[in-house]
Amino acid sequence: MLLSGLMKLIFSPTCFANPAKKAALLWAEGHVDPQWSNLIQQALDDRRLGWDPHAPPRPGSVEQTLAFVEYVQRRVGVERGSR
Numbered sequence: 001m002l003l004s005g006l007m008k009l010i011f012s013p014t015c016f017a018n019p020a021k022k023a024a025l026l027w028a029e030g031h032v033d034p035q036w037s038n039l040i041q042q043a044l045d046d047r048r049l050g051w052d053p054h055a056p057p058r059p060g061s062v063e064q065t066l067a068f069v070e071y072v073q074r075r076v077g078v079e080r081g082s083r
Contacts, residue, residue, distance in 0.1 A: 022047060036071070039064050 025044050029037065042061065049055075 032075075033071070036068055039068055 022044070025040055025047075028040050032040070039061070042058065
């Protein structure tokens with residue numbers, strides 16, 4: 001859910017729309033750096049499973065998601081630590 005919300009941050013100002021989370025993820029497949037392709041696909045795959053608060057994250061996914069947060073911050077021009 002975090003990843004799809006981040007995609008909406010990139011998508012909305014780019015396309016002047018407020019897409020559904022899945023639509024933002026699908027859009028991102030062709031519009032963000034290819035290094036994030038696996039993470040985006042994982043988020044799409046996991047959406048089909050539904051949310052399970054007891055399911056542990058996949059190995060490495062937390063670190064990759066945090067790196068993606070930094071990528072999105074740079075992309076939308078938000079400096080780290082500013083509010």
